[in-house]
Amino acid sequence: MSLSIPGAQNPLILPIAWPGSLPHAVGMPWPSRTGVNAQTAVRAIFLDRDGVINENRRDHVKEWSEFRFLPGAVEAVARLSRAGIAVFVITNQAIVNRGLVSRHTVDAINARMAGEIARQGGRIEAIAYCPHRPDEECACRKPRPGLLLALARRYRLDLSRAVMVGDALTDIDAGLAAGCQAILVLTGRGSEELARARTAGRNGFRVAADLSGAADLVLGSAPLR
Ligand SMILES: [Mg+2]
Ligand SMILES: [Zn+2]
Numbered sequence: 001m002s003l004s005i006p007g008a009q010n011p012l013i014l015p016i017a018w019p020g021s022l023p024h025a026v027g028m029p030w031p032s033r034t035g036v037n038a039q040t041a042v043r044a045i046f047l048d049r050d051g052v053i054n055e056n057r058r059d060h061v062k063e064w065s066e067f068r069f070l071p072g073a074v075e076a077v078a079r080l081s082r083a084g085i086a087v088f089v090i091t092n093q094a095i096v097n098r099g100l101v102s103r104h105t106v107d108a109i110n111a112r113m114a115g116e117i118a119r120q121g122g123r124i125e126a127i128a129y130c131p132h133r134p135d136e137e138c139a140c141r142k143p144r145p146g147l148l149l150a151l152a153r154r155y156r157l158d159l160s161r162a163v164m165v166g167d168a169l170t171d172i173d174a175g176l177a178a179g180c181q182a183i184l185v186l187t188g189r190g191s192e193e194l195a196r197a198r199t200a201g202r203n204g205f206r207v208a209a210d211l212s213g214a215a216d217l218v219l220g221s222a223p224l225r
Helices: 073-082 103-119 146-154 169-176 192-200 213-218
Strands: 012-015 044-047 087-090 124-130 162-166 180-183 206-208
Touching: 012 103, 012 146, 044 146, 073 087, 073 103, 073 213, 087 103, 087 146, 103 213, 124 146, 146 162, 146 169, 162 169, 162 213, 169 180, 169 192, 180 192, 180 213, 206 213
Parallel strands: 044 087, 044 162, 087 124, 162 180, 180 206
Antiparallel strands: 012 124
16 A cells, blocks of 8 residues: 555655554654663664665566565565664655556565565565656655655654665765665665765765675664764
8 A cells, every 4th residue: 555645746655564563663662772772773774675675677676576685685684673673665766657667566566575574584664665757856756865754754763763775875865864874785786886975075874785784784883973
């Protein structure tokens, strides 16, 4: 089920139905953390999809048969979930408003991804995507922070205790604009994007080889910045 207001440039959010209430829902104490400073512990993580969880395709993921999990990605989500971190996926899918793929198909791909992750012990709370083309100048297409802000509102997330993980500088910029910490992974477009960042003298984010490495950073005791 996508929640959207026709005509409004809102992101589309697919909440994943879980039995019982969210462990980290509104107003509830978070599970106590050990080994990590509870005051600074990361409580939510936003994952870009293509190039982070699954292989990036230049011609886009248009159906489930084109979706390939990256090595270690599913296990990394499971580790984050087991640590009590709420995991969200946020993704630009302009292919929708370009007319290449229906919203229904994007939802179906995302639901299968979440189902497969759940089968292996991970838990995606919700997947939000921007269906708009760049020329529509919406507020949710990364590098704008609209996807993160919409999820933060809906799930009452403290963005200062959240981390954005992506393979593109647009992901990093969206995360930083929302007040999150950010990790660039070198899968997908990550290596090229890191080279661009170095050339431009960009910093303010961490770098990890892949989602598993990003999970190590988040679950480690070292501050991310
Ligand atoms: Mg990506
Ligand atoms: Zn948008």
